[in-house]
Amino acid sequence: MGVSTSRPQPAVAVVTVSYPPVNALPVQGWRDLAEAVRAAGRDPEVRCVVLAAEGRGFNAGVDIKEVQRDPGRTAIIGANRGCYEAFAAVYECEVPVVAAVQGHCLGGGIGLVGNADAIVASEDAYFGLPELDRGALGAATHLARLVPQHLMRTLYYTSRTVTAAELHRHGSVWEVVPRDQLADTALRLAGEMATKDGALIRMAKAAINGIDPVDVRRSYRFEQGFTFEANLSGLADRIRDTNSMNGSGKEGGDSRG
Known part of the structure; x- marks a missing residue:
C-alpha cells in the first residue's frame, strides 16, 4: 500500500498509487504522490512519466474517513494542502505526464488527470466530481480542462459522471482500450514521447504550461477556500451525515479535491 515508482522501459518512469480498496488517499498519500512525481520529473534519465493506479479504480479522492476522525481541522487542512501539492506536481512535472485511468476517477482523481498532459483510459473508466454530495x-x-464549460457546470451541479468514451469524443482522452491493454497503451504513448530529446521535451513542457489561459494553481486554491469554509461552518458534516443516512454514497471514501 502506498506510492511506488518503477522504470519498465528506458526514459519512462511509472508512478503507481495503491490504497485499497478504492484508492481514497490519506493526507500522507497525497504528499507521497507529489514527491514521487516531482522526483521522477527531476531525473535527467526520464523523459515521460506515467501516473497509474492498482485496483478496481484509479482514484476516489481524499480519504474522507480520515477527515471525519479528526475532531479538529488538522486533517482537512492537510488534505487541502496535499491535494494542492499533488495536482501541482503533475502539472509542473518537468516532463509530460500520461495518466492511465481504470474504473472510477472521482474527486481528487479529476485534479490529477485534469493536470496531466495526456490521458488513456480503460473502457470501464468513468470520471466525475461528486463534491456537492460530500459537502x-x-x-x-x-x-x-476535460470538458466544455457548460458541460463542466452541469456535471458539477448534478454530481453526475461521464465515461471514458464520452471524454474521448471531447478530445480529452487520447485512447480508450480494454482494461487488460491499459498499461501497455500508456507505456506505448509514453515511449513515443520519450523518444524526443530530453532537454527539448522539458522546454516544450515549460512552454505549453506558460501559454495556458488559466493559472491552475491559483484557480484551484480559490476553490479550496470554499471547501474549508464548508467544513469550518459544519455544513460539510451535515451534508455527509444526511447522504450517509440516505444511502446516497458513491464509490470510495471521498469526493473532494
Whole structure:
C-alpha cells in the first residue's frame, strides 16, 4: 500500500498509487504522490512519466474517513494542502505526464488527470466530481480542462459522471482500450514521447504550461477556500451525515479535491 515508482522501459518512469480498496488517499498519500512525481520529473534519465493506479479504480479522492476522525481541522487542512501539492506536481512535472485511468476517477482523481498532459483510459473508466454530495467544493478547475464549460457546470451541479468514451469524443482522452491493454497503451504513448530529446521535451513542457489561459494553481486554491469554509461552518458534516443516512454514497471514501 502506498506510492511506488518503477522504470519498465528506458526514459519512462511509472508512478503507481495503491490504497485499497478504492484508492481514497490519506493526507500522507497525497504528499507521497507529489514527491514521487516531482522526483521522477527531476531525473535527467526520464523523459515521460506515467501516473497509474492498482485496483478496481484509479482514484476516489481524499480519504474522507480520515477527515471525519479528526475532531479538529488538522486533517482537512492537510488534505487541502496535499491535494494542492499533488495536482501541482503533475502539472509542473518537468516532463509530460500520461495518466492511465481504470474504473472510477472521482474527486481528487479529476485534479490529477485534469493536470496531466495526456490521458488513456480503460473502457470501464468513468470520471466525475461528486463534491456537492460530500459537502465539499473543488477541482472544477481541472474538470474544465476535460470538458466544455457548460458541460463542466452541469456535471458539477448534478454530481453526475461521464465515461471514458464520452471524454474521448471531447478530445480529452487520447485512447480508450480494454482494461487488460491499459498499461501497455500508456507505456506505448509514453515511449513515443520519450523518444524526443530530453532537454527539448522539458522546454516544450515549460512552454505549453506558460501559454495556458488559466493559472491552475491559483484557480484551484480559490476553490479550496470554499471547501474549508464548508467544513469550518459544519455544513460539510451535515451534508455527509444526511447522504450517509440516505444511502446516497458513491464509490470510495471521498469526493473532494
